[in-house]
Amino acid sequence: MTGGQGTRTRADVRSCQELAEHMLNLALRAGADGAEVLVRDGAELRVKLRMGETELIEEAGSRGLGLRVVKDERVAVTYTSDFGARAMQAFAEESVALCHLGEPDPFAALPGREEMARSLPDLDLWDESVLSIDVAEALRWTKVGEAAALAHDARVTNSDGASFSRGIGASGFASSAGFSGGYRGSHVSFVVEPVCDDAEGKKRNGYHYTSSRFVSGLLAAEAVGVEATRRTVAKLGSRKVATCQVPAVFSPEAGRSLLGQFAGVISGGAVWRKGSYLAEREGSQVASPLVTIVDDPLLPRAPGSRPFDGEGLAVRPNVVVSEGTLRTFLCDVYAARKLGRTSTGSAGRGVGGGPHVTTSNFILRSGKSSAREVANVPRGLYITDLMGFGFNPVTGDFSQGAAGFWIENGEHAFPVSEVTISVNFDDLWKGIDAVGDDLDTRSSVQCPTFRVARATVAGT
Amino acid sequence: MHPDSVTEFSSTPLDAFDASVVERLLGAALASGGDHADLYFEYRSARDFAFEEGKVRTVGRGIVLGLGVRVVRGEATGYAYTEDLSDARMLEAARTAGQIASHGGTRTPIALAARTLPSFYPVPELSLLRPGEEKVALLRRVDAAARAYDPRIVRVEASFIEGCSDVLVVNSEGVMARDRQPMVRLGVIAVAEAGGKRQTGRSGTAKRRGLDLFAEPGSTPEDHGREAARLAIAMLDAQDAPAGPMEVVLAPGESGILLHEAVGHGLEADFNRKKTSNYSGQMGKRVASELCTVVDDATLMNARGSINVDDEGTAGGSNLLIDKGILVGYMHDRISARHFGVKPTGNGRRESFRHPPLPRMTNTLLLAGNDAPEDIIASVSRGVYAKRFSGGQVNISNGDFVFSLTESYLIEDGKLGAPLRGVNLIGNGPEVLRKVTMVGHDFQLSDGTWTCGKSGQSVPVGIGTPTVKIAQITVGGTRAP
Numbered sequence: 001m002t003g004g005q006g007t008r009t010r011a012d013v014r015s016c017q018e019l020a021e022h023m024l025n026l027a028l029r030a031g032a033d034g035a036e037v038l039v040r041d042g043a044e045l046r047v048k049l050r051m052g053e054t055e056l057i058e059e060a061g062s063r064g065l066g067l068r069v070v071k072d073e074r075v076a077v078t079y080t081s082d083f084g085a086r087a088m089q090a091f092a093e094e095s096v097a098l099c100h101l102g103e104p105d106p107f108a109a110l111p112g113r114e115e116m117a118r119s120l121p122d123l124d125l126w127d128e129s130v131l132s133i134d135v136a137e138a139l140r141w142t143k144v145g146e147a148a149a150l151a152h153d154a155r156v157t158n159s160d161g162a163s164f165s166r167g168i169g170a171s172g173f174a175s176s177a178g179f180s181g182g183y184r185g186s187h188v189s190f191v192v193e194p195v196c197d198d199a200e201g202k203k204r205n206g207y208h209y210t211s212s213r214f215v216s217g218l219l220a221a222e223a224v225g226v227e228a229t230r231r232t233v234a235k236l237g238s239r240k241v242a243t244c245q246v247p248a249v250f251s252p253e254a255g256r257s258l259l260g261q262f263a264g265v266i267s268g269g270a271v272w273r274k275g276s277y278l279a280e281r282e283g284s285q286v287a288s289p290l291v292t293i294v295d296d297p298l299l300p301r302a303p304g305s306r307p308f309d310g311e312g313l314a315v316r317p318n319v320v321v322s323e324g325t326l327r328t329f330l331c332d333v334y335a336a337r338k339l340g341r342t343s344t345g346s347a348g349r350g351v352g353g354g355p356h357v358t359t360s361n362f363i364l365r366s367g368k369s370s371a372r373e374v375a376n377v378p379r380g381l382y383i384t385d386l387m388g389f390g391f392n393p394v395t396g397d398f399s400q401g402a403a404g405f406w407i408e409n410g411e412h413a414f415p416v417s418e419v420t421i422s423v424n425f426d427d428l429w430k431g432i433d434a435v436g437d438d439l440d441t442r443s444s445v446q447c448p449t450f451r452v453a454r455a456t457v458a459g460t
Numbered sequence: 461m462h463p464d465s466v467t468e469f470s471s472t473p474l475d476a477f478d479a480s481v482v483e484r485l486l487g488a489a490l491a492s493g494g495d496h497a498d499l500y501f502e503y504r505s506a507r508d509f510a511f512e513e514g515k516v517r518t519v520g521r522g523i524v525l526g527l528g529v530r531v532v533r534g535e536a537t538g539y540a541y542t543e544d545l546s547d548a549r550m551l552e553a554a555r556t557a558g559q560i561a562s563h564g565g566t567r568t569p570i571a572l573a574a575r576t577l578p579s580f581y582p583v584p585e586l587s588l589l590r591p592g593e594e595k596v597a598l599l600r601r602v603d604a605a606a607r608a609y610d611p612r613i614v615r616v617e618a619s620f621i622e623g624c625s626d627v628l629v630v631n632s633e634g635v636m637a638r639d640r641q642p643m644v645r646l647g648v649i650a651v652a653e654a655g656g657k658r659q660t661g662r663s664g665t666a667k668r669r670g671l672d673l674f675a676e677p678g679s680t681p682e683d684h685g686r687e688a689a690r691l692a693i694a695m696l697d698a699q700d701a702p703a704g705p706m707e708v709v710l711a712p713g714e715s716g717i718l719l720h721e722a723v724g725h726g727l728e729a730d731f732n733r734k735k736t737s738n739y740s741g742q743m744g745k746r747v748a749s750e751l752c753t754v755v756d757d758a759t760l761m762n763a764r765g766s767i768n769v770d771d772e773g774t775a776g777g778s779n780l781l782i783d784k785g786i787l788v789g790y791m792h793d794r795i796s797a798r799h800f801g802v803k804p805t806g807n808g809r810r811e812s813f814r815h816p817p818l819p820r821m822t823n824t825l826l827l828a829g830n831d832a833p834e835d836i837i838a839s840v841s842r843g844v845y846a847k848r849f850s851g852g853q854v855n856i857s858n859g860d861f862v863f864s865l866t867e868s869y870l871i872e873d874g875k876l877g878a879p880l881r882g883v884n885l886i887g888n889g890p891e892v893l894r895k896v897t898m899v900g901h902d903f904q905l906s907d908g909t910w911t912c913g914k915s916g917q918s919v920p921v922g923i924g925t926p927t928v929k930i931a932q933i934t935v936g937g938t939r940a941p
Contacts, residue, residue, distance in 0.1 A: 050734065053534075053535070053536065054536045054560065055535065055536055055537065056536070056537045056538075056539065056816070057536075057537070057538050057539070057559060057560050058537075058538075058539040058540070058816065059539075059540055059556050059559075060539075060540050060541045060542065060553070060556075060814070061542070062541075062543060062814065063543060064543075074519075075517070075518045075519070076518065076519045076520065076521065077518050077519070077520045077521075078520060078521040078522060079521075079522045079523070080522070080523045081523070081524060081525060081526065081543040082523060082525055082543075091523075094521065095521065098519045098521055098592075099519070101509070101516060101519045101592040101593065101596060102516045102517070102518065102519050103515035103516045103517075105515065105517060108517075135559065158734070158735055158736060160734070160736055160857075195736050195857060198858070201738055201741075201742075202738055202857075202858040202859065203736060203737075203738060203857035203858055204857065204858060205736070205855070205856075205857040205858075238858075240934070243703050243704040273512070273615065273617070273651075274614065274615055274651050274653070274658060275651070275660070277658075352522060353520070354518060354520075387853045387855070387860070387861075387862045387886075388851070388852065388853045388862035388863065388864050388884055388886075389850050389851040389852075389853070389864045390850075390862070390864040390882060390883070390884040390936070391882075392660070392866075392881075392882045394651070394658050394659060394660050395657075395658065395659065395881065395882065397881050397882040399701075399864070399882060399883055399884040399936045399937070399938070400862065400884060400936075401853070401860065401861075401862030401884060401886045401936070403860075417858070417860055418860045418886055418887070418888060418934070419886065419934070419936075420703075420862065420884045420886045420934065420935075420936025421936070422701075422703065422883075422884070422936050422937060422938045423938065424938070456703050456936075456937070456938045456939075457703075458703035458704055458886070458934050458935060458936040458937065459704075459934060460704075460705060460934075
């Protein structure tokens with residue numbers, strides 16, 4: 001394999017920041033009262049191998065610019081990937097001119113000068129050795145991982161493949177509120193997805209993955225393949241269970257999606273829009289005393305860390321739920337003004353859209369029980385997978401497809417699929433009666449195994 | 461430049477790429493061998509308007525320009541893309557994609573011929589060319605209609621998004637096709653509040669149309685504003701849904717989401733080529749009740765999922781997938797078509813120049829049957845009438861799918877009863893289609909804003925069905941039977 005050229009873009013923070021400052025000047029000269037600019041420059045390599053054969057090699061660099069301008073309290077949000085001198089000039093002018101279609105909104109002004117970040121913490125988000133992984137090395141990972149998965153158990157008859165990806169990215173951000181800064185980060189991830197044949201022509205698929213900002217943070221390819229197979233063959237013979245109300249134990253992977261939905265209902269943006277069942281519940285008990293949830297952007301090497309937020313504000317850890325009590329909603333500047341408070345430094349933004357509330361590393365803190373103790377119920381459902389979009393943030397109604405294992409006396413009795421689990425979110429979070437000590441730190445939404453005292457499982 | 465003087469699409473940056481430029485790029489892509497190469501140039505221009513609390517909150521604008529290069533060797537894909545359309549960067553992308561084929565000899569592409577395309581989405585005038593004030597006026601009408609519907613409506617959010625893509629697809633089989641792909645999308649969310657309860661309702665439409673769409677009965681801003689408000693108010697009285705297996709009647713139109721999840725994805729040929737779909741090896745066999753005939757049709761005029769040409773240069777078509785319950789066809793891209801020794805079906809689609817094409821659905825439809833819809837409802841002693849949906853998901857390997865209802869009613873003794881709170885249905889694709897026992901004569905294409913996700917790529921799709929009765933499906937409510 002010849003090496004591609006995709007790594008030529010080296011995620012240079014300085015040049016991103018210079019471009020951002022340049023566009024900021026163009027926008028101000030075009031008549032904007034205030035403006036902020038994000039420039040992102042990144043590169044990625046993705047390879048996939050399936051049944052021993054290379055299936056995909058994808059390699060590219062990508063650069064984009066997002067602009068928010070405010071004029072006469074009216075806002076336009078624009079983006080482009082055309083960095084030609086004339087195109088940049090025209091883009092700035094057009095963006096400012098677009099504001100006239102908006103309507104005055106005093107809350108829409110840029111942050112106050114005093115709110116902007118003054119120094120940037122070094123969060124150790126960059127691993128130079130990520131770049132040393134070329135196509136051949138990435139393919140080696142996939143070959144080893146898939147082969148380990150296929151060799152570990154003869155019941156694995158097919159494969160959705162093994163994929164390795166690595167990426168680097170730099171951001172530069174400049175705001176007329178008084179901020180210019182940038183940072184860069186790297187990430188690598190590897191996944192193996194075995195398939196086996198079950199009765200009646202059904203297939204069972206599963207996966208395991210490893211992910212980190214540092215190459216040294218990855219599990220070995222063989223270990224990922226073996227664990228993927230262990231998880232997949234465990235699903236053989238999955239069946240429905242009779243409709244019942246039982247304790248539900250969520251694996252860290254399944255719990256993650258619940259925690260992600262919880263992030264949506266403590267977002268200041270949802271709260272001022274009356275789009276959250278928690279809108280009037282700040283300061284009250286919204287979860288079991290076993291539940292503490294923090295959003296921490298300052299964790300070194302963590303996937304969701306950031307040295308400043310999407311509006312250039314200083315960031316800080318925010319305790320959202322403390323032993324079951326809702327302490328604060330997460331806010332960007334706009335949501336904070338709507339709610340009559342100050343931002344929690346929780347704005348995120350991409351090139352394609354304006355700032356909005358996002359979580360950084362959103363973590364359900366580990367409890368004291370082992371994962372085994374959490375699952376130790378006479379009968380219940382251990383949930384490994386959730387499916388579908390059955391969550392209404394306004395009412396908290398939650399109903400999703402689920403798969404996992406039936407628990408009898410603390411042990412996995414048999415695999416379960418094609419059932420739904422339904423419980424109102426308020427009852428779900430208040431009903432947590434055990435939290436494990438096995439926090440899964442692979443993604444930016446992190447939780448350990450936990451148990452909900454009672455949920456409705458619909459099956460046969 | 462004043463934003464209202466946009467003169468786009470009379471000319472676009474893609475005009476610069478003539479046959480000599482693309483032949484050189486294809487040559488570079490295939491310099492190390494490979495069976496096939498294609499180039500996908502994309503220029504996309506979009507604007508969006510967000511309206512809430514009775515005023516325009518933001519106006520947005522975006523421009524995307526780039527080239528994706530793909531080289532295929534056997535069933536392996538090399539892919540690269542660039543936003544910088546200088547000669548040097550485009551050649552570099554072509555060579556990077558070509559590294560997949562570093563073992564073969566040089567292959568010469570066939571001489572290019574411009575392809576004449578059908579025209580499934582003519583518009584009298586591109587929405588992008590109309591003044592922004594006209595779109596703001598649409599949003600004001602949505603807002604006013606929703607608020608006027610009922611005093612319990614306390615909040616309205618409306619948005620309008622318009623875009624048009626100019627695409628140039630060129631491949632080493634000599635195809636050179638240029639297509640202009642417009643889309644307008646109107647969406648509204650209404651929030652109702654009463655007695656300490658709060659509910660939301662949504663409505664919207666998205667089609668390959670111009671602003672003339674919003675002058676048509678059933679599609680006016682008032683229609684969508686009222687519909688979102690109606691739904692929010694109706695759900696205030698919703699009760700907890702039952703749990704367990706029961707009879708389900710699917711309303712016409714949106715219920716096509718069931719078909720999309722239950723069979724559509726499983727019939728995308730990449731999964732069958734890899735034998736990871738539960739429809740693998742089922743060609744010619746019965747996979748559904750004989751009442752079920754399913755087509756994927758890219759040729760419906762101005763529909764959200766229609767395409768004149770797919771993203772690898774194959775003309776969009778209408779493809780029969782299931783004929784009276786018998787599996788007769790898959791949806792193919794070039795790689796899977798070659799694997800199965802059939803012609804590509806025009807289903808090779810991608811999200812943007814940053815993504816390689818995959819077999820994807822266009823407009824996927826269950827065709828009409830003979831039953832009267834009222835007879836179908838009357839035949840149910842206790843069940844659920846499923847009317848509106850927020851989305852669905854399927855596990856391709858085993859066919860298990862879920863879909864989420866945003867409006868549904870209990871059926872008791874053949875009559876519609878109380879509305880039910882948010883509920884999920886879960887089933888297995890092939891099992892559920894075998895349990896289709898009645899199909900109405902009232903086919904409807906949903907005019908909703910459906911977007912399908914697969915392998916991290918989103919594409920617009922259409923769905924449609926008549927009224928359908930399913931003898932048994934698991935309803936995921938909270939109320940144990």
